[in-house]
Amino acid sequence: NAGVTQTPKFQVLKTGQSMTLQCAQDMNHEYMSWYRQDPGMGLRLIHYSVGAGITDQGEVPNGYNVSRSTTEDFPLRLLSAAPSQTSVYFCASSYVPRGQDTQYFGPGTRLTVL
């Protein structure tokens, strides 16, 4: 198993540009989520999904869109990038969101918005 994969690893955008951060998992996990991490801070939840076709907002959803058309993929879209979105983005997945389960994290995407 490849686990949780994220592409790209690094990205530089100009203000106003759009892009999609890709996340995929091959563990047949139902639950997937996106976090962002800024210097000196912990991870903050952006959006999450409890299964294909179902998404919900986390702590900091503004400026980001998600969709979940398949179990494997959970892309994060920035429609109009802003410097405040400069961050490291982590995708995570787990079999179920409740109970005794653990989340597996991807390696991260480092995004800089100029």
Next chain:
Amino acid sequence: DAKTTQPPSMDCAEGRAANLPCNHSTISGNEYVYWYRQIHSQGPQYIIHGLKNNETNEMASLIITEDRKSSTLILPHATLRDTAVYYCIVRVATQGGSEKLVFGKGTKLTVNP
């Protein structure tokens, strides 16, 4: 709105036990305590979790107080590779009925040679 409190930093000598404390005084009866760690620039890594009994696995031990208001993660023989930020997390129920992990700022553990 993290439900846990951890010291911002700790130091430990290589080969010694590292004891990382966490306070979660508002924890509910059915909420688990999870520990993750994040080595520099990598994604967080699961370590261990527990409800009310002490737990041990190949990585660490988790000691939860009887009133469940605090816990301690123990790395029995810390190595330089254990230098990382350690997060103590309590699952938080969302309005939609699912749950999510809320990461605080964690404890930066530095293992010194």
